[in-house]
Amino acid sequence: MAWWQILLLTVYAGLEILDELQIYSSLNTPVGAGMIAGIIMGDLQTGLIIGASMQLMVLGVGTFGGASKIDATTGTVLATAFSTSVKGMSPQTAISSIAVPVAAIMVELDVLARFANTYFSHRVDHLIDQDKINYSAVERNLLYGAIPWALSRAVPVFIALAFGRGLVQTIAKALNGDLMWLGTGLTVAGATLPAVGFAILLRYLPVKKHIAYLILGFTVTTLFSVIFSNIQALGTGVAVANKSFTATFNGLPMLAIAMIGLALAILHYKSIPINKVAAKNVVAPSGNVDSKINDNKGEITDDEL
Template sequence: MAWWQILLLTLYAGLEILDELQIYSSLNTPVGAGLIAGLIMGDLPTGLFIGASMQLTVLGIGTFGGASRIDATTGTVLATAFSTSIKGMSPQTAISSIAVPVAAIMIELDVLARFANTYFSHRIDHLIDQDKINYKAVERNVLYGAIPWSLSRAVPVFIALAFGQGLVQQIANALNGDLLWLGNGLTVAGATLPAVGFAVLLRYLPVKRHAAYLILGFTITTLFSVLFSGMQALGTGLSAVNKGFTTIFNGLPMLAIAMLGLALAILHYKNIPINKGTAQTQSTESQSNNASSSSDDDEGEITDDEL
C-alpha cells in the first residue's frame, strides 16, 4: 500500500464523520466509503461490493438522541483497503473479519469523541457567562469541536493502515492455510450479513400492516430477475451459434426496482386519508376491538406517529 493511499484514506476518514454530522453529502455512508476507498485503492468493484454489503448490514440500525452506533463507514474503509492490498483476502472475508469488528470497536472511540467535546462546551459556557461576550472565541470553540471527531476516525485508520498490514497479511495466510475452515466460515458469514440487516430493518418497519406491498415487491423482483436472466442466457447462446447475432440483452437494472418501489409508495401515500377527522369517525367499539390485537401484532414496529 503506497504512502499516498494511506494519507488519502486517513484524510477521508477524518472528513467523513464531519460530513455525517453537518454536511450530509451521502459520501459518509458505507456505500460512499466503498466508492472513495475503491477509487483510491484502484479497485472500484471491490470497494462498491464491500460498501454495499455493509450498507445492507446496517439498514435497520439507527441512532436516536445522540446515541452511538457501529461505524460501518470506517469499517468499510479498512476492509476495502486490506482486501485490495492483501493477497488471498476475499471481500467476504474482509467484511466479516475486518469491517464488522472495526465498526463495533469504533463505538468506544465515538463515545470518546463525544466526551472530549464537553471540554469545548464548558469553555463556551464560560465565555457566555462573562459580562462582555467574546463572540469570536465562542465561534472558534464551536469549530474546535470538529477536531476530536476527526481524530477519532483518522487516527485509528492511519495506525491500522500504516502498521497493521503485516498482521493482516499473516491472518489472511492463516485463513487460507491451516485455518481454512475458519476462513470459509468467515466468507459465508460475510455473505449472509446483508440478510441480517434486512431482518433488523423488517423488524422495525410496519410489515404486518403492509404485507401486501412486501409480497408484491418480492414477487415482481423475482419474476423480473428470472426473466432477464433467461433472456441473457438466450442471447449468449444465440451469439455462440450465430456470429452475426450482435444484440445484447442487459440485466434488470436496480433503477427499475427502485422505480417500482417508488410507484407503490406513491399509491400508498395517495390512499392515506388527508383529513384525520375521517379516521376519528370510526366507532369506539371497533377501535377497542382492534387495539388489543394491534398492540400484540405490531409490537416493536415504528409507525408514522412515532417518527
C-alpha cells in the same frame, strides 16, 4: 500500500464523520466509503462489494438522540484497503474479519469523541455567561468541536493502515493455510451478513400493516429477474449459433425496480392523511377511539420516528 494511499484514506476517514454530522452527501455511507476507498486503492469493484455488503448489513440500524451505533463506514475503509493490498484475502473474508470487528470497536471511539466535545460545550457556556459575550470565541469553540470527531476516525485508520498490514498479512496467510476451515467460515459469514440488515429492517418496519407491499415488491423483483435472466440466456445462445447476431441483452437495472417501489411509496404516502382522519373520527361505543384501528404492536411507525 503507498504512503499517499494511507494519507488519502486517513483524510477521508476524518472528513466522512463530519459529512455525516453536517452535510450528509452520501459519501459518508458504507457504499460511498467503499467507492472512494476502492478508487484510492485501484480496485473499485472490491470496494463496491465490501461497501454494498456493509450498507445492507446496517439497513435497519439507526441512532436516536445521542446514541452511538457501529461505524460501518470506517470498517469499510479498512476492509477495502486490506482486501486489495493483502494477497489471499477475499472481500467476504475482509468483511467478517475486519469490517465488522472494526465497526463494533469504533463505537467506543464514537463515545470518546462525544465526551471530548463536552469540553468545548462548557467553554461556550462560560463565554455566554459573561457580561460581554465574545461571539467570535463562541463560534471558534463550536468549530473546534469538529476536531475530536475527525480524530476519532482518522487516528485509528492511520494507525491500522500504517502499522497493521503485517498483522493482517499473517492472519490472511493463516486463514488460507492451517486455519482454512475458519477462513471458509468467515467467508460464508461475510456473505450472509446482508441478510442480517434486512432482518433488522423488517423488524422495525410496519410489515404487518403493509404486508401487501412487501409481497408485491418481492414478487415483482423475482419475476423481472427471472424474465430478464432468461432473455439474456436466450440472447447468448443465439449469439453462439449465429455470429452475425450482435444484439446485447441487459438485465433489468435496480433503478427500475426502485422506481416501482417509489411509485408504490408515493401512493401509500398520499393515502396516509385520509386514513388518519378516518381513524380519529371512529369512536368506540364507550366514547373513546377504538384501540383496534391501529394495532401495530411491536412495530415502529413513521410517527414514532
